[in-house]
Amino acid sequence: xxxxxxxxxxxxxxxxxxxxxxxxxxxxxxxxxxxxxxxxxxxxxxxxxxxxxxxxxxxxxxxxxxxxxxxxxxxxxxxxxxxxxxxxxxxxxxxxxxxxxxxxxxxxxxxxxxxxxxxxxxxxxxxxxxxxxxxxxxxxxxxxxxxxxxxxxxxxxxxxxxxxxxxxxxxxxxxxxxxxxxxxxxxxxxxxxxxxxxxxxxxxxxxxxxxxxxxxxxxxxxxxxxxxxxxxxxxxxxxxxxxxxxxxxxxxxxxxxxxxxxxxxxxxxxxxxxxxxxxxxxxxxx
Amino acid sequence: xxxxxxxxxxxxxxxxxxxxxxxxxxxxxxxxxxxxxxxxxxxxxxxxxxxxxxxxxxxxxxxxxxxxxxxxxxxxxxxxxxxxxxxxxxxxxxxxxxxxxxxxxxxxxxxxxxxxxxxxxxxxxxxxxxxxxxxxxxxxxxxxxxxxxxxxxxxxxxxxxxxxxxxxxxxxxxxxxxxxxxxxxxxxxxxxxxxxxxxxxxxxxxxxxxxxxxxxxxxxxxxxxxxxxxxxxxxxxxxxxxxxxxxx
Numbered sequence: 001x002x003x004x005x006x007x008x009x010x011x012x013x014x015x016x017x018x019x020x021x022x023x024x025x026x027x028x029x030x031x032x033x034x035x036x037x038x039x040x041x042x043x044x045x046x047x048x049x050x051x052x053x054x055x056x057x058x059x060x061x062x063x064x065x066x067x068x069x070x071x072x073x074x075x076x077x078x079x080x081x082x083x084x085x086x087x088x089x090x091x092x093x094x095x096x097x098x099x100x101x102x103x104x105x106x107x108x109x110x111x112x113x114x115x116x117x118x119x120x121x122x123x124x125x126x127x128x129x130x131x132x133x134x135x136x137x138x139x140x141x142x143x144x145x146x147x148x149x150x151x152x153x154x155x156x157x158x159x160x161x162x163x164x165x166x167x168x169x170x171x172x173x174x175x176x177x178x179x180x181x182x183x184x185x186x187x188x189x190x191x192x193x194x195x196x197x198x199x200x201x202x203x204x205x206x207x208x209x210x211x212x213x214x215x216x217x218x219x220x221x222x223x224x225x226x227x228x229x230x231x232x233x234x235x236x237x238x239x240x241x242x243x244x245x246x247x248x249x250x251x252x253x254x255x256x257x258x259x260x261x262x263x264x265x266x267x268x269x270x271x272x273x274x275x276x277x278x279x280x281x282x283x284x285x286x
Numbered sequence: 287x288x289x290x291x292x293x294x295x296x297x298x299x300x301x302x303x304x305x306x307x308x309x310x311x312x313x314x315x316x317x318x319x320x321x322x323x324x325x326x327x328x329x330x331x332x333x334x335x336x337x338x339x340x341x342x343x344x345x346x347x348x349x350x351x352x353x354x355x356x357x358x359x360x361x362x363x364x365x366x367x368x369x370x371x372x373x374x375x376x377x378x379x380x381x382x383x384x385x386x387x388x389x390x391x392x393x394x395x396x397x398x399x400x401x402x403x404x405x406x407x408x409x410x411x412x413x414x415x416x417x418x419x420x421x422x423x424x425x426x427x428x429x430x431x432x433x434x435x436x437x438x439x440x441x442x443x444x445x446x447x448x449x450x451x452x453x454x455x456x457x458x459x460x461x462x463x464x465x466x467x468x469x470x471x472x473x474x475x476x477x478x479x480x481x482x483x484x485x486x487x488x489x490x491x492x493x494x495x496x497x498x499x500x501x502x503x504x505x506x507x508x509x510x511x512x513x514x515x516x517x518x519x520x521x522x523x524x525x526x527x528x529x530x531x532x533x534x
Binding site: 043044046047048049050051052054070071073076077078081083084087106107108109110111112113114115116118120121125126129153154155156157158159190191192193221222224225226228 | 287288289291292293295296299300312313314315316317318319320322323324326327330331334335338367368369370371372373374402403404405406407432433470474475
């Protein structure tokens with residue numbers, strides 16, 4: 001067992017971290033690991049008690065933490081759930097994450113929830129809805145929120161702008177930050193026939209507070225390739241290249257490597273984080 | 287417009303053909319056929335919730351096999367989609383949908399799942415009990431800790447070998463089992479064992495708010511053979527808390 005903690009690190013450093021998954025919890029409980037910070041999916045810890053919260057308390061004592069929620073439903077026309085905000089607020093007040101984030105997406109209507117990041121048309125009506133929801137979320141959580149670009153598989157006839165313009169307007173309206181998921185950007189652009197490098201260049205750099213990296217799958221659909229954001233493999237070469245471009249254009253930011261399906265042994269994930277760390281250090285002082 | 291689109295899309299991901307068609311009509315061309323891409327969201331939701339149910343019902347999953355479980359899970363999630371984005375709370379009603387022969391097993395699985403996530407409570411230790419003056423023991427207000435489930439008439443023995451993740455607890459009771467007891471121990475592991483009718487009555491009485499004396503009298507009337515041994519077991523396993531120590 002690890003010794004009792006002497007401090008609780010607060011800020012997420014300008015370094016590479018990994019997503020903490022259940023398969024690796026024991027690794028962290030039994031020995032210090034070579035990683036600068038950790039991120040958890042907030043909803044996985046919305047429980048009354050038990051081992052998950054106890055384990056996270058112990059791990060949190062030694063690592064800076066980011067909390068990444070997946071169900072604020074920032075794109076929901078009916079608004080964000082006050083109950084869910086209250087649940088997350090309790091979690092965040094307890095664990096004091098250095099960063100919190102959720103997605104430009106929605107996941108429920110009228111008391112019915114779907115565990116997916118569902119897309120919404122990028123237009124003026126959606127911007128009104130998302131801006132209102134982000135403001136309520138930031139107020140309810142008592143913290144600045146980073147909003148992540150999700151992986152997109154669809155285009156709507158009602159789209160009026162692209163993600164970069166939409167997110168820039170959202171930042172201007174709400175003061176929120178952005179979590180730029182490089183893998184999602186690549187997946188979305190490939191699936192929607194857009195140029196990722198061009199879109200990346202138009203993201204509001206000053207608002208970007210964190211990067212995400214992950215692997216994706218290639219699925220053949222008739223004659224076409226659909227990229228699926230499954231977080232089940234190493235970061236692909238095109239995504240590493242896009243990340244390097246982001247470091248040049250936007251600058252170094254805390255960078256998280258996620259791996260959620262077919263989770264490998266911890267050293268594999270730490271190796272991915274080390275690769276991100278090397279690129280961060282090449283890009284500037286960390 | 288956005289609200290109507292979202293209602294239709296939520297229907298689509300839960301298998302509603304009309305909702306699917308309505309959303310598909312508003313999609314623009316992309317690299318892949320938009321209808322096939324839209325179906326990805328339906329598949330994602332189905333796979334995610336099937337996985338959630340499989341985690342909550344591992345023994346039922348093992349008994350039914352992958353395909354049978356997936357078919358039943360798809361039916362359940364379309365009939366009873368989650369109301370909350372807290373998926374550890376999803377699936378309570380699934381036990382009622384499984385084949386009758388597996389319903390006891392399903393209730394045991396759900397009780398173990400529930401125990402894992404239940405609120406913490408300060409268990410009353412045997413040492414702490416010993417400090418209480420004897421004249422106050424009869425009126426002592428004890429409750430089972432929040433993780434406890436009592437399943438009368440359910441035999442856990444066929445289920446336990448399917449749950450190697452649970453802590454092994456040797457059945458300490460000599461009388462024939464009358465039900466199953468599931469809880470999360472002080473080591474935070476979920477445990478289960480058969481219980482006889484007396485212990486079942488004792489714990490049911492305490493859960494209903496009876497004082498220790500009244501619950502013990504009911505238990506003895508129900509055939510409890512050894513009250514001190516039963517209390518020692520419950521205390522050693524961290525199953526009891528004083529009401530003032532219970533989590534809100």
